[in-house]
Amino acid sequence: MSAKSEHIQNLLKTLPNKPGVYQHLDAEGKILYVGKAKNLKKRVSSYFTKSHDNARTYMLVKKVKDVRTIVTETEFDALLLENNLIKEYQPKYNVNLKDDKTYPWICIKNERFPRIFSTRNPIKDGSEYFGPYASVRVMRTVLDLIRQLYKLRTCNLNLARENIESGKYKVCLEYHIKNCLGPCEGLESEEEYNADVESAREIIKGNISAVIRHLKEQMQKHAEELQFELAQSVKERIDLLQKYQAKSTVVNPSITNVDVFTVMSDAEYGYVNYLKINEGAIVQAHTVELKKKLEETDSELLELSIPEIRQRYNSTSKDIYLSHEVELEIPEVKIHIPQRGDKKQLIDMSLRNARYHRAERLKNIQIVDPDRHTNRIMQQMKSDLRLSEEPRHIECFDNSNIQGSHPVAACVVFKDGKPAKKDYRHFNIKTVEGPDDFASMEEIIHRRYSRLLQEGEDLPQLIIIDGGKGQLGSALKSLELLGLRGKIAIIGIAKRLEEIYFPGDSVPLYLDKRSETLKIIQQARNEAHRFGITFHRKKRSKAAVKSKLEDIPGVGPATIQQLLKKYKSAKRVEGASKTELEELVGTSKAQKIWSYFHPDA
Known part of the structure; x- marks a missing residue:
């Protein structure tokens, strides 16, 4: 040892x-x-x-x-x-917590006649800080509401008692346009001012209902004392608050003082979203990005993030809603995993925020570092499809026929998750008669890979078959004959429910509809279908034109080719004048063609 x-x-x-x-x-x-x-x-x-x-x-x-x-x-x-x-x-x-951005906070300044304003640099001076706000727009909405409701000062004067009593300051323009009540000249008492600050504090916390109740009591008192102008002023404040509450409420207003945490991840990163809910409204929202180091599960990422985020936001919520089960106990805090109703709606909303953050992040990566973007997707596909290596080279196959007529197949090639159109291939089905998709798939897979083996070309890491278990089984027969079964990963995708089938597994895999892996598989499948259908239409069209011209007595293949070269289709040949036809193929043949298309002339 x-x-x-x-x-x-x-x-x-x-x-x-x-x-x-x-x-x-x-x-x-x-x-x-x-x-x-x-x-x-x-x-x-x-x-x-x-x-x-x-x-x-x-x-x-x-x-x-x-x-x-x-x-x-x-x-x-x-x-x-x-x-x-x-x-x-x-x-x-x-896990690395990537959160370098400085978010704004709302500050209630520790001073006489406190100011309320936004800042990106909280300092420990006894002031109160609410946030950080991931959305500047949300923060500004709250500040605008407070300014409309309460006439709080915006100046940075030192309003110490001795300064006011000595008449050191004079009211400014804000007083004259009725945005401030003039505490600098002692025109507003500290008690009245602080009552407004306390109401503003409750609004910032999201306790809008409590503020409305208090204002309604005030309005009633003014009305009883026949102070109707003051009562009307308070009523306007209530209306403003109710409008704001209606806009900010996302679920049942009875859901109050709740933390919501959800997580989603890919091969490299986890994204944890946090929502602070008060009276049915989101009062805080933030998403953190975590770099995986040891293939941490979503539950582990959530466990790591919850204490960090609660500490950062000074959260004291006694209820937490989560998207995943966690092994976590927080004293005097209840943890729920909602399954339905308004609470589940909050989980869904939080997950949408996490997805949005991830999508925005990935867009930036794709622009700034396309190689990293490709590597991440390849790694994700390897993980999602349980592959032994990254599918840098993918080939997808599809059959096309109408009631067995003109059967063809298409092979499209994707390299690093993108179409490589110069490597696309068409196949005319040679050994199969009638509409037999299984036998056709068996033929084209054998032809494709026997040729690649003969020519010493690179084989793909992944084959996608457009079809379910039957099509996949047919393709596997050919791979087995060529000794390639187990050497190339192969899957089938069934159209109806986008089920992914693996060899020897009767239970399909259902990927998340937003999964990048599924999107690349769908893109390859759709591209194979488009490529095959285009070839099939051309073949049908060519066959239809050729057969119509071949029915003209005395007109051979050379003349048909001459006609198609100029007119492109039988319909245009039919519309040509007799003189034009004579100039192209001579009088005798022109007469035969003209007579065929115009028997009554």
Whole structure:
């Protein structure tokens, strides 16, 4: 037993059966990976007692020379500690949180007669900060609403009591246009001003119903005291708030103070979306992007993100809605996975936000780094279709015939996920009589790959057959005859439900309708269908023209070719004048052609 192995084995024996955080270290004492565990002994031991199929995990374990552990009181404490350690040390094998963008916040300044404004640079001066807002438009909507409802100051004067009492300041234009009530000259009391700030604070938090209730009480009081102008002013505020609430409500207004977390991922990245819901309205929304390191599952990505995002947003919500099951316990917080109704609607909305963020991100990658975009898609296809290698070269086949007439087939080629049109091929079916798609598929697959083998050409990594189990079975027979079964991956796609069939598996695979893998398969299938149909139409058209001209007595193939070269179709030959025909083929043949098309003349 090596010194490293002996040290690790001794260490494993001493680990506690308690929650905590573990750190894998290399020979130089550098942290390679930080993880949390419900049971430190079981989790850390699993790295050294199991064989790992994943290459990155295998390499990680190979480099580990020491393990440090920190025992915590609860699993949730371990989760928070893990998060802080990852942010501090940025270990090589941990998920990277990519969030470099500076988002704006709404600030309620810590000062006498507080200002409310937006900022991208929160500072620790005792002020309150709400956000960050992923959407600047949403933040501005909230600030505009507050400015319409409350006449809060926008100046940065020091409104200390002694400054106001000494008459240091004079009211500005904002006072004269009735956007401010003049606290700088003592024209508005601190108590009245702070009451408006408190209402604005509730609006920012999303507690609009509470503000409306308070305003209705005010309106009633003014009406009872016969202060009708003040009552009307308050009523206008209520109307404004109700309009805003109607626009911002996305589900049942009774759903209040809830955090929603959903996740979606591809081969390289995970995308976790967070929505803060208050009274049925989204008051905060944010998506974080996580770089995968050890093929983390969606549930693991969600577990990693929840404490980080809640900490960043200072969330105190007692209810969390999730898209996936997680092994996570947060004290005094209930975790739900909604299946129907308004709560499920929130999950769907959050997932749409995650997909949108991913789509925008991928568009940028495609423009800035097309090679990375291609590599990602190839990696995704390999994962989705359980392939042994990336499908850089794909060939897709389709048959075309109408009641067995003029049977043809098409082969289209995709390289790096894009059509390679110069490599497309047509096939005339030679050995099959009648409408037999299975036999036709068997013939063209054999002809295509026997030729590639003879000529020493590169074989594809993936063959797509347009059809279900029957078509796929026929193609497999030819691959078996050529000794290629198992050497080239092959799948069938059935049109009705876009089912993906694999050899020897009667249960089809259903890919997500938004999956890039499915989109490339569909594009190849549709391209093969288009290419085959175009060839089939040309063949039918040519056959129809030729047969019509061949029926003319005394007109041979050379004359037909001469006619088609000039007129392109039998219909145009029919429309030609006798003189034109005589100039082209001579008087005798022109007479025969003219008489055939104009028997009454």
